[in-house]
Amino acid sequence: MSTDVKILQSSCCASGSPIKERIKKIAAENSIEISIEELSDIQETAKYGTTAFPSLVVDGEVYDYKKLSSDKEILSILNQ
Template identity: 45%
Template sequence: MSTLSKTTVKILHSSCCSIFPPIREQVERVALQNDLQVEVEEFSEMKDTMVYGALSFPSLVVHGKVYSYAEYSEDEKLVSIL
């Protein structure tokens, strides 16, 4: 049994863009490749995304901090926040 804690990653995107599977798949793949456990949640409703104060979409929320996906879309940068 693993003693690693599971990191919750929230993907925020605008409702007009629907669910964004490539980001979810990338987060899950990068976590697996680096022996990290993640739980991914996706939010697209304005009432859910505005709580985090995201200024651009898509965004990621990790450990309570909001990151612009555009700035962390490379695997090497993404793993640094997981």
């Protein structure tokens, strides 16, 4: 079963963000199957009830990306 990951970011920061590559790398190193979608449209991101950008939505749970300072913390939420 694939872990569903959405990256919520403001439209000014949507292109060239290293977040997607970091998550893909962590998932690959730990044999975790993921699907990643990047959202920057304000109407789409507002559906998740957060104004903290960037944020991650992992299987429906919202996390403030700025509070995930280590790969270990990201791995922990990918494994939930």
